[in-house]
Amino acid sequence: MSSLRAKIQDVFNEPACEQNRGKDAKARKKGCSKPLTPGAAAGGCAFDGAKIVLQPITDVAHLIHAPLACEGNSWDNRGAASSGPTLWRTSFTTDLTELDVVMGQGERKLFKAIREIKEAYGPPAIFVYPTCVTALIGDDIEAVCKRAAEKFGLPVVPVNAPGFVGSKNLGNKLAGEALLEHVIGTVEPDDAGPYDINILGEFNLSGEFWLVKPLLDRLDIRVRACIPGDARYFDIACAHRARAAMMVCSTALINLARKMEQRWDIPFFEGSFYGITDTSEALRQISQLLVNKGADPEILGRTEALIAEEEAIAWKKLAAYRPRLEGKRVLLNTGGVKSWSVVHALMEIGIEIVGTSVKKSTVEDKERIKQILKDDNHMFEQMAPRELYAMLSEHNADIMLSGGRTQFIALKAKTPWLDINQERQHPYAGYDGMVELVRQIDLAIHNPIWRQLREPAPWDCQPAVREELPSTKSETATLHVVQEFAGTMADDFGEC
Incomplete structure (x- = not known):
């Protein structure tokens, strides 16, 4: 103890x-x-x-x-x-x-x-x-x-x-x-190379790291160990022979990155694979760190060529969604690296951020949000369920992105909701992941169920009464009964 x-x-x-x-x-x-x-x-x-x-x-x-x-x-x-x-x-x-x-x-x-x-x-x-x-x-x-x-x-x-x-x-x-x-350092690999890196704090949720690894493979960059996502014991035991590292979630494993740098001289940076700009910047920083550790500088040129190619493809795919989503308002109730990386990713296609939670974010995360949003008025440490419901029911946001714990608040407020936390079913990392995230937001916002859900219930509507002149005395009496019943219904339920 x-x-x-x-x-x-x-x-x-x-x-x-x-x-x-x-x-x-x-x-x-x-x-x-x-x-x-x-x-x-x-x-x-x-x-x-x-x-x-x-x-x-x-x-x-x-x-x-x-x-x-x-x-x-x-x-x-x-x-x-x-x-x-x-x-x-x-x-x-x-x-x-x-x-x-x-x-x-x-x-x-x-x-x-x-x-x-x-x-x-x-x-x-x-x-x-x-x-x-x-x-x-x-x-x-x-x-x-x-x-x-x-x-x-x-x-x-x-x-x-x-x-x-x-x-x-x-x-x-x-x-x-x-x-x-x-574990780390207990096995000596026989194939260490100048393009080996570690990815720390990446959990491979819904297999999203598999959208990023092919990009690194095209640059001949080998992921020595991804800790912990889709990891193997032997890879982690050999992780001390990597030349550089990327920290995805510093809230979880910053101590691991720092001590590996101290013990084995593995420099690291904190980056994100969410969004087009952040993915490109992460690839640049990985290549630059490898060059600083002795890799051939030609990798920098290949990295820029890959970025230009992938960004062009991604922006072409996103162009179809921009007219449908530009100006839409998003409320983010998450934390950690997603509190700033997803914000940046969504703003790239014209989506407005009306608020983002920083409950689990580091000081560095909060500074990034301030730089992206230009102020801190849209940052909140914690929002009570009652406040979330009030914000959504007043239509201050077109969709909420959060974890499963708050989905029912959005559903009660009749507001579209999308899961972006660890329980999500779709991968959102890398260029293809960004396109998938935007596609899911578009599907959620424009789902016809929300228009039907917001319509008044049938029993809240006043029955229609035909205004026709009666031809007989009995029909006159019947019309009076119908009109009296309709007035009673209107008093009880109101009109549509």
Whole structure:
């Protein structure tokens, strides 16, 4: 536990974070995240954060040393995709019971589970995660993992991030510390080259990194390791031989990028693959970093040629959507890198941003938003559901882009909604991803269901009454009855 405490303090003292450098010693010890709220939604604890970062390593067995519910609540909470192995989709847990806790059987049960996984699946490595229960009863998972690795001849990696130590973001960083301590640098590749790079903080949600990798392949740039999206254990173990790195989500893994630069001299920059301009700029910076590390400068010319070709294709495809979307108003209720990268991407085709959330954004993210929007009046730290509903129901936005938690607010306000968080079904990265994002926004806004949904209900309408002169005395009486009934309906329901 003392080693865990030291790691947490090291993460809180992150020197690569400008906001952290500006704090005094007392404030720095508190970290960046707000205290946890008991009963909060899934995804709020350090264990979930660590699992989010490491589970997309697809050929590894992820073993949760805890009661069954801990694994059930955290399994598959992101839509990452794999191009090969499916072992990461299998749920492994020691399933501790009250009797195991009382009798002190936790460590023995963990060792047995590691052996069973080794014999049944033969993975290249096993990652072991303690949770609140096993950390509180004092199970020494580091000792068990070390003994199991010696006994079974494969890496057994302890990921010491029990939920009670802090927030999801802290868990992200503790997962990066586990990779640094136990995985990265443990294997020496025999094919290291001058065009090898790492991509950090890219989760390959809905397979969107597969829209970017072909661009790098055309430049003969090899992704040594994408951490964690669609990763393999061997690739991550060799990641220390890359020449440069791109940081996609600094909120999650800035500590990993900084320490890899310190230990192995791998320079990095923070960029985005969302939007045409940002994708082009990311390719330029990758090529420039490689040249700075000794690659042939001719790659700069090839990069510009590729950018010119891909941008021309993308803008031609987007031209069809511009007349339909120009001037449309979008509300972004997300955070992190998407709070500025998606803003920039949408403004490129004439869409107006009426607001963007910066709840999970870094200081650097917020500065980028200010530069893009020219002011900070459209930035909000947090907007209550009531305020979101009021903004949408008053038609201040034509569509809301957010995660699944707020979709029902948009639906109640009869406003189009599009998922851009980790549960999304469509990839939005790269040039093709930008075209897909715009296409999905167009489909959502112009879906005819919204016009029908906003029309008054049939029972809110006054029945039509024919104004005809009666020909007989009986028809006159009938007309009076109909008119009286229509007046009653109008009083009860109003007119359309």
